[in-house]
Amino acid sequence: MTDLLKISGLHASIDADGKPKEILRGVDLVIPPGEVHAIMGPNGCGKSTLSYVLAGREEYDVTSGSVTFMGRDLLDMEPEERAAAGLFLAFQSPVELPGVNNANFLRTAVNAVRRARGEAELDAVGFLKAVRAATKNLSMSDDMLKRSVNVGFSGGEKKRNEVLQMTMLQPTLAILDETDSGLDVDALRIVAEGVKNLRSPKFSALVITHHQRLLDYLGPDRIHVMARGRIVRSGGPELAKQIDAEGYASFLAEAA
């Protein structure tokens, strides 16, 4: 079996007042099927940029490097094609969609993805059944399905809504961009359970986080430390503990 995700020498920049500003400076990363990896690193090191580039955000200009996802050239795909292929990004701050009903949005997304994967679309009953089960697991109220997407949601509700979407879209690779930030202990546990429930040989995750606690729940296979736009160190779960104890200073020194 080949690697699920393979990032090689990835450079990406963003337009800052007319000048390109390089944020990713040669990222190398491999995620095999069924594994959970975590990326840790100080603010501004490029973690969120990496997640946006992988999901296909257009503002970022990939200047060199390659990304293959399930053997396909990921960078050549439209954002929705990446979603259909099984890549899911849980956004750090999900945007609000006024007037767009949450359930309707979810059903439209699920069926778009199912169609693209050659699966049968869910009818109203089938969808409702699936979504009810998922909301129950996440301790979400049905009321949230009736509201506009993310509009007036608390921070915790937004994050749960992201995990709900992930559950429904059944990705092969989920990128969780600080999904644990702003959550209290109970909410964190619920979210973490939501991710854990998906764990299988066919599901991988790339978890971007600052905190040991989420990793304790998830039990990651590998930890990567990112600094100044590159992965500067990779190791086992013990690396996270080292960061928790010592901070990033030594890694920053390595990256300089």
Next chain:
Amino acid sequence: MPAITETREQVEKLGQSSYKWGFETDIEMDVAPKGLNEETIRLISARKEEPEWLLEWRLAAYKAWLTMTEPSWAKVVYPPIDYQDAHYYAAPRKKPGPKSLDEVDPELLRTYEKLGIPLHEQALLAGVEVPEGEEARLPVAVDAVFDSVSVATTFRKTLSEAGVIFSPISEAVRDHPDLVRKYLGSVVPAGDNFYAALNSAVFTDGSFVFVPKGVRCPMELSTYFRINARNTGQFERTLIIVEDGASVSYLEGCTAPMRDENQLHAAVVELVAMEDATIKYSTVQNWYPGDENGLGGIYNFVTKRGACRGARSKISWTQVETGSAITWKYPSCILQGEGSVGEFYSVAVTNNHQQADTGTKMIHIGRNTRSTIIAKTISAGKSDSTYRGLVRMLPKASNARNFTQCDSLLIGDQCGAHTVPYIENRNMSARIEHEATTSKISEDQMFYCRQRGLSQEDAVGLIVNGFCKDVLKELPMEFAVEAQKLLQISLEGSVG
């Protein structure tokens, strides 16, 4: 609803882009010679076997029209119209005798089928679907107007049992002359404006609705307008009278073939609501908008006005305007009865080279009158769309209230979206609130949807539908579904 379900399926089948109602029906037509003069008017009146008073009324309107000039204040641009270069009467040639569905030219029926409007009552009934969790819905009675004349009206028997008159206006002139004479032109006088005067002179058909005291109309009434013949204008006239405590919901849909010439549609709609009466008037306007270079399309210059004459009466206009090369239309409410209510809910979408200048007028005359205006404007391509609305509180309109919300969405940087409200208050206890915003679909919203697997066009459709939700929810359910699809189709090719 069957009529609409079929329409929706038709729309779904359309798949890709462009206007799919653009086919032409090959049918034998009875057409008046080109040109507008007293002779034409006499000919129309004679063909319709009209009484003398109506002919006089038409001729007076024509004389008034001759002295008037085309309004130029709207933000629309078009070459001068040659009013002598059009036919003012075109009708499918018909057999003499009473009109029943069996006698309608089968070619015509096929046309309406293509449009998704089955006229056969049987088919209608058989087609009734009950969506899951929904109550069984009432069927819709349809009046179909083909160019200048009404070709078929369904469910008339059921309606007449309830005391409701729903017929082509030309028949109403014959069968209910007193009613027509009393109300025709009482809301939109013959000389009201240039297009209304033109319509009054040459109108050929349209629908007539009368709901007597205390009757809730047992089903939705609907008219489908279709322009088919070349070089014709369509000038239909609709008159709806709802007596004390009665109510009706009326739906209107419009299509036309694709042609590279511009065709004029100058309709007049008059609504009269008496004490405690309610009229809900919904329009899905999908006249041919012209091609992507702005060639062809309908000029939709329409005068619609409702009079809330009785206390606590209510008139609600809902419109989804996606078609026409140019739209000039301001469905209005004259709120005369104490505590009467006017509503205007509008979605106007323009793409390519379309131009729309549309809005409403709420004229508050009586005490405690209320009005609500929700207008959503979406511009794409190289189009221009303007909301233009008037709220006027007259000195006696004590404690009157208006709330107006206008939102514009621009898609692309070659279009324009404009908001021009006129607010006039002459009563200190009246209160007017107006809000308007202009924005675009944010990159964040687009990306979020696409990350969840939606195509760009689906994402735009979804966001636009969300943007329009407050208006779409006012439409009868079956129309709302059709309208949503139309919105998406209208915006095809506007992104990416």
Next chain:
Amino acid sequence: MNAITPSDRGLAPFEARLSSFQDATRKAAAGDLALTGLPGPRVEAWHYTSLRALNSYIFNEPDTCFNESAVQVILRSLIPQSGCLEPLPRLVLVNGRVVPALSSPAASLPEGVTFSAFSGSPDFGMQASPQRDPLVALNTALAVDGIKLVVEPRVKAGRILLISLAMSSSGAISFHPRHSVTLGEGASLTLIEIAAGSEGPGAYFHNPVLSCSVAEGAHLEHIKLQREAADAIHLATVYADIASHATYESFTLGLGAVLARHEVHATLRGSHAGVHVNGAQLLGSGQVGDITSVITHGAPDCISRQTVRNVLTDRARAVFQGKVLVERVAQKTDGYQMNQALLLSPTAGIDAKPELEIYADDVKCSHGATVGALDEEQLFYLRSRGIPDAGARQMLVEAFLTEAADLVQDEVAHAALGTALTEALVSRIAAWENAS
């Protein structure tokens, strides 16, 4: 008063003066005017404000001599010795002409500021558009004098007072001063303009045009206090061109005149520029007060703000027209506009037309308008705390107008406006209470 039959084009009041011009500019303007005439209600920009009042008069060119002691009396009432305006350098016009004897000597103007009179070397500038704006054409044809201020780059010029007085004579007079203010790069100036006049036998018509040019990074604050005589007509036009990173902040307070219009055409020509066109009107009897503005976003990343509040008693009528035009290039525009009116009498009225015309897609523009009476809930709250009805009303009205005046940044101008507002409120409310 010479009553005349109104001419078709409304130009009869000026007819005798609108011929035989020598220079090309005046000739062209008079030609434009002859073509269009003064605007009637069918002209969209003048739909709500009628110029019929002009037709009651034949307006003559004012005399150059005037009663100096009467002028001193008015000046003292406008600028009390104790007031904060007293020490400011001032430029005084009487009946449209600069009067050096009443103005500060040139030497007392701040360094880097030059003043010259329009009469010395007429310069119409390039900003005004007499072809489009008939009242500007009228001004162009008939302008005799005015002020021209130039602030050198990077000069902080502080505050300058511009006072325009009208002294009535036996017949009706009109004057059409032509002003210009030019700020160099990075310069700043606060211009406090006061228009006032004496009640007298002859009515007057004040028709000023002011062109402002604000260069890159410069800042012009323009505060105007309009307290013309009760039967006066005041129709002013202001043009402001604003370069990148520059700002034009204006506030107009309309109290006087039987018919008044303050019309602003502000154009944002460079990126990151800003404009504020704020104002308030407190009107009574049969006054008509009109605040009209066209804000054009002609460059990206600019901000425009407009807040206008009207309080109307008796038979007064206010007009607000505010157009925000966003051109295709003006991406990232941020525009906001709010117009509010309080109607305190059953015979008062307001006509408002806020307008958005937008051709750029990445913009954030909004406007709002509210019209109504005082809030009953607020009134009740105040009264339940023991404040009598009249006092409670006055308190709410004052709060409503003060909020608008608080938008003025300059403390001295703010204080002067506050004083004028309080005075006007007391007299207006008194008149209103007596009437009701």
